[in-house]
Amino acid sequence: QSALTQPASVSGSPGQSITISCTGTSSDVGDYNYVSWYQQHPGQAPKLMIYDVSNRPSGVSNRFSGSKSGNTASLTISGLQAEDECDYYCSSYRISSIPLYVFGTGTKVTVL
Amino acid sequence: QVQLQESGPGLVKPSQTLSLTCSVSGGSISSGSYYWSWIRQPAGKGLEWIGRIYISGSTNYNPSLKSRVTISVDTSRNQFSLRLSSVTAADTAVYYCARGGDYGDYGMDVWGQGTTVTVSS
Numbered sequence: 001q002s003a004l005t006q007p008a009s010v011s012g013s014p015g016q017s018i019t020i021s022c023t024g025t026s027s028d029v030g031d032y033n034y035v036s037w038y039q040q041h042p043g044q045a046p047k048l049m050i051y052d053v054s055n056r057p058s059g060v061s062n063r064f065s066g067s068k069s070g071n072t073a074s075l076t077i078s079g080l081q082a083e084d085e086c087d088y089y090c091s092s093y094r095i096s097s098i099p100l101y102v103f104g105t106g107t108k109v110t111v112l
Numbered sequence: 113q114v115q116l117q118e119s120g121p122g123l124v125k126p127s128q129t130l131s132l133t134c135s136v137s138g139g140s141i142s143s144g145s146y147y148w149s150w151i152r153q154p155a156g157k158g159l160e161w162i163g164r165i166y167i168s169g170s171t172n173y174n175p176s177l178k179s180r181v182t183i184s185v186d187t188s189r190n191q192f193s194l195r196l197s198s199v200t201a202a203d204t205a206v207y208y209c210a211r212g213g214d215y216g217d218y219g220m221d222v223w224g225q226g227t228t229v230t231v232s233s
Contacts, residue, residue, distance in 0.1 A: 003158065034218040038159075045208055045226055046151075046159065051219030089159055093218050096175065101149075101161040101218060 004029065004090055004104035011110040012080045020107045022073040022090030028102060030071035034093035037066055037075045041086040049088075050075060077109070085111040114139040116209050116224035124203075124231050130196040134209030134224055141190045142167050146213035148192045149220055150183060152205040160205075164212070165192060199231045 005023040012018040022029065022037075029035055035053045038046035048057050050066035053073060063078045073092070077084055090104035120132035134148065141148065149164040163173035165183045173181050177196070185192040196203060206228050210220040 034216065036216070036219045045210075045223035046220075047223075048215060048219050048221045051215040051221075055215070057215050057219070057221055091159075091161075091218065100172070100175065101164075103159040103161060106158045 002102075004092060004102060006088075006090060006104040006107045008105075009108045009110060011112055012077075013112045014080055014082065016080050017076060017078040018080060018109065020075045020077075020088055020090075020109070022075070022092075022104045024071050024073070024092055024094075024102075026071060027096075028092040028094035029068065029073050031095070032093050033068070035066065035068060035073040036091045037064075037073075038089045038091065039086060040089065046089065080111055082111050085109055114211065114222050116211065116222055118207060118209050118224045118227040120207075120227060120229070122228055122230060124199055124229060125233050126200055126231055127198055130194070130199050130203060130229055130231070132194045132207055132209075132227065132229070133191050134193070135189075135191045136211075137190070140187075141185065141192065142187045144213060146211050148183075148185065149210045149212060150194045151208045151210060151220075152203075153208070153226075154202075154205040162194065162196075162207075201231050203229070204231045205229060 037050040040046045054066040094100045117135045147164045150162040180197045182195040206226040208226045209224045211222040212220040
């Protein structure tokens with residue numbers, strides 16, 4: 001199945017805000033509020049940062065926020081910090097003949 | 113808190129079956145309304161959802177792998193397992209197990225550290 005589309009890389013300076021997009025279709029992002037975002041540092045397992053488009057799990061910094069417009073979801077990181085430099089993946093439920101879960105292509109965030 | 117640990121052979125021959133187990137500690141696999149998932153990640157590439165299982169035994173699989181995948185749960189051992197048949201080099205990846213259900217229906221908040229499986233003769 002085709003992955004959700006993310007930019008390969010996004011960069012910003014410390015303290016700035018950056019936004020990562022995640023583009024799907026009306027079969028996934030567009031019609032369902034089941035978008036999640038994961039943070040993955042090198043050699044580590046992914047960490048859930050956002051679920052159901054805009055909700056933060058307990059313990060996740062409020063510098064991370066999520067939103068959605070049409071077929072595109074977004075993750076915004078405000079007050080960018082050096083520790084935010086890593087990979088980020090979106091994911092979504094996708095309607096199909098059976099329930100399906102699909103990930104994005106991944107975005108490398110660089111803190112300049 | 114709940115922790116997950118993957119285990120299994122790190123090397124599997126082409127055409128054989130890959131078998132991995134995810135052991136759950138710090139809580140019962142049968143408690144709550146959780147689902148238990150497998151995800152994989154080839155080196156330097158993105159994440160791919162393999163499938164998930166509920167304690168009831170209900171499963172959902174990635175259609176692209178469905179004909180080769182079986183996920184099962186053993187509540188007596190507090191673990192769940194992945195079997196992937198007829199493997200090829202394309203199945204070489206880090207395999208993660210994960211738990212979902214605490215944060216919406218599709219947010220997975222507890223992950224194992226991952227185990228590397230190489231398919232090679």
